[in-house]
Amino acid sequence: MSSPKGGPAGGGAPKTATTFGEDTVAEARELISRYPQSRSALLPLLHLVQSVEGYVSQEGMTFCAEQLGLSEAEVAAVATFYTMYKRRPCGEHLVSVCTNTLCAAMGGDAIYKRLQQHLGSESAPLGHEDVAGTPGESGSVMLEHAECLAACDLAPVLQVNYEYFDNQTEDSAVELVDALRRGDKPHPTRGAPLSDFKTVERRLAGLLPEDDDEFWTDVDGPSQAVETMRGAQLAADRNWTAPAAPADVPLPEVEAK
Template sequence: MTSDTTSSDTTGSGVPATATTFGEDTVTDARELIARYPQSRSALLPLLHLVQSVEGYVSQQGMTFCAEQLGLAEAEVAAVATFYTMYKRKPCGEHLVSVCTNTLCAAMGGDAIYKRLQEHLGSDGAPLGHEEVAGPPGESGSLMLEHAECLAACDLAPVLQVNYEYFDNQTEQSAVELVDALRRGDKPHPTRGAPLSDFKTVERRLAGLLPEDDDEFWTEVDGPSQAVETVRGAQLAADRNWTAPPAPEDVPMPEVEAK
């Protein structure tokens, strides 16, 4: 299947318009990612991350590029790019700040943190909206603010992420101090996990293009990232010699009515 729109998407010189944004290096990266999959279309999610690593969001040109590389219709690419919230449809900041506002985090202060950051990062008396950017998008110190639905760290609530790295047990004040540090150009170390980088760099890693020769990066990534609270139950069980009951043997499977 080929794209139904990309053949005419060219510059005046006959060069595909995507070539002005996505050069040969990006094409090489795309082909490397595609080669990892038995079916090329399976590489669509990594390619969308690759596009974001170049542009800082998924533009119409970015979707066209993915369609060209995979032999898909642009509508197929758009259906995926607009389904997942990780793919941004307008330019992101240097950093993406995601505040968990799901049930437990909200009850523990997540809603208050999000509202405080909206007011702190807004301008002209207007709070910053969901997926809006404080500062010129992409420039140093700029950041996009979003509320997120569950960041899977309820034991450390309230939490937020910067470029998908965790900052746990936040307060309104600590969250304000964090975004102020980001806007100054600092990169505070996350509570756990890899050291902080910018949004585009993280998107390249999410695409699956990792810095193989960066020993410092791998040391941080391979190090322990679980929190004490997360493994407390397992530690209690080990300290008290608790074990799970053995699995029953030879338990017959329930019969299923024939259709």
């Protein structure tokens, strides 16, 4: 049995101590302290685990269970539900190609197929969540097809470590992954500068570099695209306004249960 604030209730050494050292335990407890109920910290802790291992291993799920006083089954139910938690070691970079309806129609399917063959071969294309190179090492890339990345106005899009690269073509996508494999970090179309998967996982966990002014300047900077704001700009230029809602409109009757 585990205590709610972390560590085995009996006081013995946790069985995950070999992978997750004292620094990681301290960070986990700091994250847990932000929540009124410790189990609410499970999602950040899973990101913390990925920042250490590059994926969520069985040992990583055990670590989360130990810290939160949950069963491993409770942790596994969450870790296997969300696609952001990888069950196999990720590359230095995660390349996510949107293959939802609009991106697919605009070329996303073709981009994904081209990258599969480019990172693998025509006869043995790289599969979903497979890695080109050795996972975790410099230049390694995990490829995945993703559902809607919420950038339909800039389709087709892909992300590298969750940063956007908009208006892609097959050739530009190939150039991008080749640059990643060389060790380069091309600047995303918008948003923060590119980093590696493990660094992004620390940020998603909520462990942000408070004293890094450059980081905060990049993060706080504008990331909207001209295409995204076009409708609002047209409305402002032409003085269009939405009609006001009628006042005192009665709510419809609802049958009592």
